[in-house]
Amino acid sequence: MFFKNRQEHMELWGRQLDTTEPLLPAMPAHRTFDYVLVAHKVDNDNNQKSQRQQAFIEQLKKKNISITRIAHDDKVFFGLRAPSKMFEDYQYLLKVSDSCNWCGDVRGTVTQATRIRVVHFILHQTFINTGENLEELLMKDVFETIFCLHERKQQKDLKRKWARWSALFTGQPVNNVKCYFGEKVALYYLWLGWYTKLLVPAAALGIIVFLYGLAFFNTNPLIQEVCNSSIIMCPRCDNRCAVWQLSDTCFYAKVSHLFDNEGTVAFAMFMAIWATLFLELWKRHRARHVSQWKVYDWCEEEEELILKIVNDPDCTPKQFRHSYMRNTLVLILVTLMLMLIIGLTQALVVFRVVAAPMMSEGSLEFFKDHANTVAMMLGAVLHYVTIQIMTRVNRWVSLKLCDIEKTNSLAATERSFTVKMFTFQFFTLFSSLFYVAFFLGRINGHPGNYLRIARWRLEECHPSGCLTDLFIQMAVIMLLKQTINNIFEFTVPWLKSCVSRNAAKTLERKCGHCYRKACRDEQGCVEPCDICKLRDWLRNYHLANTDAFSLFNEFLEMVIQFSFTTIFVAAFPLAPLLALINNIFEIRLDAIKMVQLERRLVPKKTNDIGVWTKVLEVIGVLAVIANGLVIGVSSDFIPRLVYQYRYGPCANGSTHLHCMQGYINDTLSTAFMSHSAVLKDFQMNQMRTENGVTVTQCSYRDYRSDEDYTLTSQFWLVLAVRFAFVILFEHVVVVCKFIAAWFVPNNPIQVKNDRLHDKLARLKEELREMKRSRSTDV
Known part of the structure; x- marks a missing residue:
């Protein structure tokens, strides 16, 4: 220049x-x-x-x-x-x-x-x-x-086009949102709208998988085997728990089949690839809009420097700093915080271990008959309460850790806080789910050698599998979190808005002329009277407060929901449907809240959703790993496959029986009261059935020898196939993810061409300005 x-x-x-x-x-x-x-x-x-x-x-x-x-x-x-x-x-x-x-x-x-x-x-x-x-x-x-x-005219325009319940199924005016709230808010709603739109195929396929399980609800041989069984199962707990009939859990077996069937594998693979396609298509969608808004090459660091100069021409830049001592301290504190969160998860496990036998020993018949299920649901509710408490603790700790780090800029502080807060929230929400998915029923031991916490036996899986426990846990947490959070998000600002309207009406009575009789200054601009100004200020003052966390909270809520929708979707195929229904209302709820019920957010400029993109990519990778493990380890898909082709009637050449006939009985082992170790765990009064008949043996879920309780060769074969499936599943899906990412470029060709023309026009303009300057000098 x-x-x-x-x-x-x-x-x-x-x-x-x-x-x-x-x-x-x-x-x-x-x-x-x-x-x-x-x-x-x-x-x-x-x-x-x-x-x-x-x-x-x-x-x-x-x-x-x-x-x-x-x-x-x-x-x-x-x-x-x-x-x-x-x-x-x-x-x-x-x-x-x-x-x-x-x-x-x-x-x-x-x-x-x-x-x-x-x-x-x-x-x-x-x-x-x-x-x-x-x-x-x-x-x-x-x-x-x-x-x-708030600007009254633009506010009313946004109400009419966007922030109203009647616009529930209409598109979003993101350009108007950008002009009023800035690019950062506009990109949030652009991302949320895109996420909601792409949930439609995921929700549709999840319904198909659910209906597939429902179609064989009454004819599936595994369900029939449980419902018509005369097998006596071992007591679920010590002391007052007695033996029980496998057929008593017929309904549980039917529910298990709804979420643990052959369609689950295909759906889990689809959702892992869907997460990648969603992100790649989002990058293209974002590129179109930020190019149109002329912020594609915008730099947050440089924007902050410009604002510093505007504030103080003699300012000096804040130097970059790095301290191994500070980073080590932060790493230690983060580790301690994660250990605390995992410790709370263990406390929830202890609660369930204690609650189930206590309800079994109670006087109420309903709790005695459904002790494990009720304990599971109470544990999920308690987990939700823990989440609400720990959210506040996690935020305070994250802020303190950011203070210790002493980052160089506001943008760096925001990124650091986002990563820490999401990590803490992720462990808070998912630690209990990981226990249910991968540890429940696998570390509890067997008759004669049960693993205990204090004097209480650890929980066991149902003979139909553990996946239903994971489904119950996810459904309760997801429904409570979305429903209760949305109610509180809307009602608190709405109540404050009522106060605002009452205060404004009081001032309107004092000032009847408003803007009509206001004086004009020397520039000809209308200058409202003090009462009119105050009325407008009070209207905004009484609205719900907003701060730097307002938009962060919305992003965190949706990214956590994205985690629920993808990571354990194999156990809950209806999760995308619940997310879709929630998001349709969430968009309008947030719009009404921001436009009408809250103070105006400070418009921020940006060209991306920031570190959330990296977080979503990490979730996509975790989704592949977790779903592979859920299908390979938690579900009964692999044991059923091994039985069908190695031990079942079809494997032995039978053509008269269904290939899965006898599967449930094959997964059970027998404990005999004649064994001295078993007598330590079961008392004789526990071995009486409801009819008063005393039995000398009972069955439990495991692959163990009836003589010495050692693991059988079938157990090791199933374990080997499980590991082989997990490795194969993850490699196949990861390859598909890479192909999908390669096949869908981040930037549309039109955006690249538009940017090329913009750069050429800018260079030509700079050249013309230089020539004008030279001609002026001459």
């Missing part, structure tokens, strides 16, 4: 833009305020709070920010409006930066969203003589709160 000085460059740039649009927009019909600062009224001017308030206000005045002060009841409102010069500097720095030459804010008018973003940064980078900034003053109650205002 060949210019004598900045002023010359600004004049040339201004003349160029004058041919299309003015450098800065015409003032709105009535003057808007960029921010409103609220403080408690202090009677004594010598009070420390009052002095700090005045000191901060004076610092803002030094930056030429105009301030309108209005007192109301016990509060003082400060309306802040930044000067136009501040945004001229911002646009100029964007123009000469490396990565923002064609950003949306460089050409055209300065929108209110841009004004809010710039002023928000400046307010939080303003320090008083004590070294305190706005964040510290808010923490010390010097100021009560700060918020930006």
Whole structure:
């Protein structure tokens, strides 16, 4: 760039833009305020709070920010409006930066969203003589709160097009959302809409898998074998638990078949590939929009540097730092936190181990008959309560760990916090599920050698398999989390909105003329009276508060849901359907909440969903591993396959019997009361049936010898096939994922061509400006 000085460059740039649009927009019909600062009224001017308030206000005045002060009841409102010069500097720095030459804010008018973003940064980078900034003053109650205002016209437009329940099945006006809330919020809704749309085929296939199991609900030979069985099973617990009939669990066997059938394998493979296709197609979808919004090459780090210069031309960059000591400390603390979370999971396991036998020994017949199922559901509810408590703990710990790290920028801090918070939440939600999926019923031992916690025996799997336990756990947590969270998300802001409307109506009675009789200033702009200003400020003040975590919470909720939908989908084929139904309502719920019930979010500029993309990629890999293990280890798919081709009637050449006839009996081993070790676990009063008949033997689920209780050759064959299947499944799916990622390019050809034309046009413009500069010198 060949210019004598900045002023010359600004004049040339201004003349160029004058041919299309003015450098800065015409003032709105009535003057808007960029921010409103609220403080408690202090009677004594010598009070420390009052002095700090005045000191901060004076610092803002030094930056030429105009301030309108209005007192109301016990509060003082400060309306802040930044000067136009501040945004001229911002646009100029964007123009000469490396990565923002064609950003949306460089050409055209300065929108209110841009004004809010710039002023928000400046307010939080303003320090008083004590070294305190706005964040510290808010923490010390010097100021009560700060918020930006909703624009009434644009707000009503968004209500009509988007934030209403009647628009439930209509498209989202993401361009309008971008202009009002910024690119960061727009990309969240763009991602959520895309995720919801691609859930449709996943939900449809999940329903087909469920219906496939339902079609053979009454004719499946495995179900018939359980329902018509006369096998006596060993007691589920010590002392008062007695032997029971396998046929008593007929309904449980039917439910197990709904979620553990041949279609589950194909569905798990489909969902693993679906997760990859979803991400690759999302990258293309994102590229189209960020290219259209002219932020494709935008750089968050450079944006922060520009804002620092606008705030203080003499600023110095915050140096990059790396400390092995700090990183080691953070790693140790993260490990300790994960150990605490896993410890809570063990506590839930102990609760279930203790609850089941206690209910079996109780007086209520229902709990005695369904002790294990009730204990499982109570454990799931307790897990949900634990999740709600630990969410707050996880957030506090993540913030403290970010403080220890001392990252270089706000963007780096946000990335670090996101990774830590998601990791803690993932372990909080999924530790219990991993136990149910991979450990339940596999480490409990056998008659004569049961594994115990204190004096309580560990849980056993049902003879029909363990997958139903995992399904119950997932269904309870997913339904509770989505339903209760959405109720609280909506009702709390709605109640605050009611307060806001009442306060506004009170002021409307005091001011009947509103904008109609308001005075005009020397520029001809309408200047509302103080009561009208206050009415607008109070309307926004009484809305639910928003902060940097508002959008993070929405992303975290949806990414956790994505984890439920993909990682253990083999155990819960209806998870995509529940996610789809939830998301259809979630989009409108969040829209109504943001537009009508909450204070306006600070518009942030970005060109991606950030570190969440990496998180989703990790979840995609975990989905392959977990689903392979669920099918290979947790489900009965492999044992049934081995029995069909190695031990069943068909393997022995029989053509008169079904290939799976006798499978349930084949998976059971027998314990004899004559064995001394068995007598230690079972008392004679436990060996009486409901009819009062005393039995001398009982069956349990395992592949063990009846003589010495050693594992049989069938166990080792099944185990070998399990491992072989897991390895084969994961390699096949990973190869399919790589092929899908290669086949679908991240950027559409149209986007590449558009960017090429934009770069060429920018270079030509730079060349013309250079020639104009040379001709001016001559």
